[in-house]
Amino acid sequence: MAAAVADSLRQRILNGELPPGVQLRQDALAEQFGISRIPVREALLQLEANNLVKIMPHRGAVVTGVSLEELEDIFQLRGQLEPQLLVVSAMHLTPADIQALRAVASAYSDTLAGGEVLRWGELNRRFHLDLLRHAQRPRSLSILSGLLQDCDRPTRLQLSTVGDMARAEQEHGRILDLCEARRIDEAAAALRAHVEHVGAALVAIYRRVLADA
Structure with missing residues (x-):
């Protein structure tokens, strides 16, 4: 389930639907995908490993990119x-x-x-x-x-x-x-x-x- 969420978000990031600087909130994503926050958290960690998001204190995951x-x-x-x-x-x-x-x-x-x-x-x-x-x-x-x-x-x-x-x-x-x-x-x-x-x-x-x- 986490892999499927990560793939979906990856495509949206790469096609520009989720541009740099956009914040990805775990609770909103969990509701959107109809799942618990645990696989969402795992998906965001996968995306961070691919340098597509950065998980920041008090902000959650933010889509990365050049300024x-x-x-x-x-x-x-x-x-x-x-x-x-x-x-x-x-x-x-x-x-x-x-x-x-x-x-x-x-x-x-x-x-x-x-x-x-x-x-x-x-x-x-x-x-x-x-x-x-x-x-x-x-x-x-x-x-x-x-x-x-x-x-x-x-x-x-x-x-x-x-x-x-x-x-x-x-x-x-x-x-x-x-x-x-x-x-x-x-x-x-x-x-x-x-x-x-x-x-x-x-x-x-x-x-x-x-x-x-």
Whole structure:
């Protein structure tokens, strides 16, 4: 029973229905699920182990996430770092690399269409890192990997609208087309625009959530 509650809450957190900062009260959840508080408490402990909630004294469980300021910082750094790395990496992308990237982009599109929330972040992160893997700058790539991990869950929030899903698919495809055509400066500009759009959309969502809190 605890596992079922944890799975339900996990999905709601990952799809943005329960955004960062929301308090999860054991008594309210027990009533909602029609169970006692014991399995609810166990479910919240499971979510805390997955770093999806933090159990705080006198407040109970609170959904975790990055702050608005951290989010703005993450996307500012990504907007600077990723285009620079692409300029170096794109020159070394082979036809096999492009084909593999298109397969990742296709799988990403399938998960968006199928609502497979848990895989969105994984495939998005893989697409961006594989695109830049030939940059031969391990420290920069390590930093970028951490930034992508930090904005994994917030990005799912941005992808919760059909328009942003379609735009993400189109922008990934456009970046690959430009790389394949060796129009590298245009590809870097397209990547920067993609990152900036996602960041702006997320900041707007966060500000709405804060205004409604």
